[in-house]
Amino acid sequence: MQKKTIGLLFAGVVVAGVIGFALVNSGTKKDDSITIRSATAKKMDVTETLSTSGTLIPNKIENLVGTGTVNTLNVQIGDTVEKNQVLANYDNGLTLTARMKGTVTEVNIHTGQPDTAAQQGKASIVVSDLTNLKIQLALSNSEASQVTVNQKAVITSGRHQYAGQVTQKDPTATSPQTATGGATLGAVVTFTDKPKELYAGFSADVAISVATAKDALAIPIEALTYNEKNEPIVYEVKDNKAKIVKVETGIQSDQFIVIKKGITDGNSVILSPTSDLKDGSAVTKE
Incomplete structure (x- = not known):
């Protein structure tokens, strides 16, 4: 009789242990949602720039x-x-x-x-005249189609930045003396204010403002990706789930891209979507 009682007690302990483990395990079940970073689509001014370089020459x-x-x-x-x-x-x-x-x-x-x-x-x-310098550009075919006279520019040389403007664009392209290079079109960027500590013959970086969209809906560039058909898409966050949305894009700056169609002001989009993210995936914001 004593052995039977001990057996029942042991069985009870085992059952209780199994139930307790199950309760603990169910309480700590890992969340299968994907942690993401997100941003909000919003209205802003976006300026697209053409980055190139040129040579400082006397004015x-x-x-x-x-x-x-x-x-x-x-x-x-x-x-x-x-x-x-x-x-x-x-x-x-x-x-x-x-x-x-x-x-x-x-x-x-x-x-x-x-x-x-x-x-x-x-x-x-x-x-x-070395007191007044300007920048001579040699534009490629694709660059030349974007550049027009009077466009604003930012000139960078070393640690210094200067405001400038496109003041000249040649009517025809010229071919280089070597067989390896393609034809280029000459253009000139002048300084808004006389620069200091610059020397003719050195190169300078030039960022030309080629297009501007005022009060346009935009998202960070890192939110944009492409599907298997090479169509631009974003992952919108809706009800804690990822939703694939096809979008139509416009001009872009170095950080933001204009969205003409697909999402609206205030929509939340996922930044740098990973390959394991699918349409309908549960997501959790950081």
């Missing part, structure tokens, strides 16, 4: 060309000259005179020697 250059033998050469590269200053004399009576104030940036003649600069496709002496 004004004077190419002086002579002929004959050089009798006297009065300047060297780096000299600052005044307007009407005599730079060189030739044996035939020809005089090269600066027509503007500037800095001598090229000297392709020598005292006592014939001036052969023209035969080499060069000027005898070049005077440049």
